[in-house]
Amino acid sequence: MIYVHHNRNVHVRTHDTIxxxxxxxxxxxxxxxxxxxIQFPEGVTHLQCHNNLLTSLDGCPDSVNYLVCxxxxLTSLxxxxLGIVSLNCSYNNLTSLIGCSPNVSSLNCSHNLLTSLIExxxxxxxxxCSHNLLTSLIExxNSVTMLHCYxxxxTSLxxxxxxxxxxxxxxxxLTSLxxxxPxxxxxxxxxxxLTSLxxxxPIEELFCxxxxLTSLxxxxxxxxxxxxxYxxLTSLDGCRPHVQLLLCNHxxxxxxxxxxxxxxxxxxxxxxxxxxxxHVPTRLMEIAAVAVRNIPTIEWDNTANVPREVxxxxxxxxxxxxxCHNRYSATxxxxxxxxxxxxxxxxxxxx
Numbered sequence: 119m120i121y122v123h124h125n126r127n128v129h130v131r132t133h134d135t136i137x138x139x140x141x142x143x144x145x146x147x148x149x150x151x152x153x154x155x156i157q158f159p160e161g162v163t164h165l166q167c168h169n170n171l172l173t174s175l176d177g178c179p180d181s182v183n184y185l186v187c188x189x190x191x192l193t194s195l196x197x198x199x200l201g202i203v204s205l206n207c208s209y210n211n212l213t214s215l216i217g218c219s220p221n222v223s224s225l226n227c228s229h230n231l232l233t234s235l236i237e238x239x240x241x242x243x244x245x246x247c248s249h250n251l252l253t254s255l256i257e258x259x260n261s262v263t264m265l266h267c268y269x270x271x272x273t274s275l276x277x278x279x280x281x282x283x284x285x286x287x288x289x290x291x292l293t294s295l296x297x298x299x300p301x302x303x304x305x306x307x308x309x310x311x312l313t314s315l316x317x318x319x320p321i322e323e324l325f326c327x328x329x330x331l332t333s334l335x336x337x338x339x340x341x342x343x344x345x346x347x348y349x350x351l352t353s354l355d356g357c358r359p360h361v362q363l364l365l366c367n368h369x370x371x372x373x374x375x376x377x378x379x380x381x382x383x384x385x386x387x388x389x390x391x392x393x394x395x396x397h398v399p400t401r402l403m404e405i406a407a408v409a410v411r412n413i414p415t416i417e418w419d420n421t422a423n424v425p426r427e428v429x430x431x432x433x434x435x436x437x438x439x440x441x442c443h444n445r446y447s448a449t450x451x452x453x454x455x456x457x458x459x460x461x462x463x464x465x466x467x468x469x
Contacts, residue, residue: 140164153177175217188226208246215239228266248286255279268306275299288325295319295336308345315356 142164145156150170154177158165165182169189175197178185184204192210195217202219205226212230215237222239225246232250235257244264252270256277264284272290276297284304292310296317304323312329315336323343331349335356343363351369354376363383371389 142166145170223261 139161141159141162143158143162144166146166146168148167148170150156150167150172152172153167153175156177158179161181162179163181164184165178166186167190168186172187172190172192175185175187175192175195178197178199180199180201182199183201185198185202186206188206188208188210190210192207192212195205195207195212195215198205198217198219200219200221203221204224205218205222208226208228208230210230212227212232214232215227215235218225218237218239220239221241223241224244225239225242227250228246229249232247232252234252234254235247238245238257238259240259241261242259243261245258245262246266247270248266249269252267252272254277255265255267255272255275258265258277258279260279260281262279263281265279265282266286268286268288268290270290272287272292274297275285275287275292275295278285278297278299280299281301282299283301285298285302286306288306288308288310290310292307292312294317295305295307295312295315298305298317298319300319302319302321305318305321306325308325308327308329310329312326312331315324315326315331315334318324318336318338320338320340322340324337324341325345326349327345328348329346331346332352333355334344334346334351337344337356337358339358339360341358341361344357344361345365346369347365347367349366349369351366351371353371354364354366354374357364357376357378359378359380361378361381364377364381365383365385366389367385367387369386369389371386372391374384374386374391377384377386
């Protein structure tokens, strides 16, 4: 005897008295080789048959709308009910989507052996086709708004759906962003072979770690967050002034010139930044630093309230801590930025 678990959830819309009944049926991890002969509850709408030995969907009830059949041995979707709107068929042996319900709007076909998406339903909105053998995105319909296509063999974004807003295309063979849809707001294109950001649409978030970028030229004006660790950046040329977060660790930067002045978070660890010499504070510097920390904010409006020698020294030798941004300090390091000496400050707690 096979033990099964099912729930009945009734949802009532009081404004028009229409009653919706959802019946869930769970037969995960049962060692099943077929769905034929199983006594499903009448009107079952949600079926989970994950992690079995199924080679076919024959026997799946026509009433099912939500189907999770991941982790089986399916080579085809023949037998998939026409009423399916959400389908998770990941971790199988699918080489095509033949048999997939045309009404599916949410499709997870990741971790299969797909080489194309020719048979993909025309109304899919959310699509995860990662971890396959795809080389192109041409077949993806214009209904898709969220696309996960990482871990494939894709060489170009040309032909990608023009409605995509979130695009995750990491771990492919991309050498260019040309063809990236103009609707994209979040782009994750890490672990590719990009040498340029030319073709990048007006996105807000850019994740381009682990590529071959030497500059940020091509970065759109709209971008707010940039993650460009592990590239070959030699400068921050092309970085836009409105960027609030910039992570450029593990690059080849010798200068941080070009970092947006309004950036709220900036990291440039493991770069060959040129340090000219450390600055050792004198007693006068320490006094000045203490003075800065203890002067009420309102008194900054009247320079007469600050001793002249302290005020002069503050202008030249005191700065806001570049790490915590909360305390002033007299301890600094000077970096060479294109021939100019640029100080960075560290307060007593951060140095």
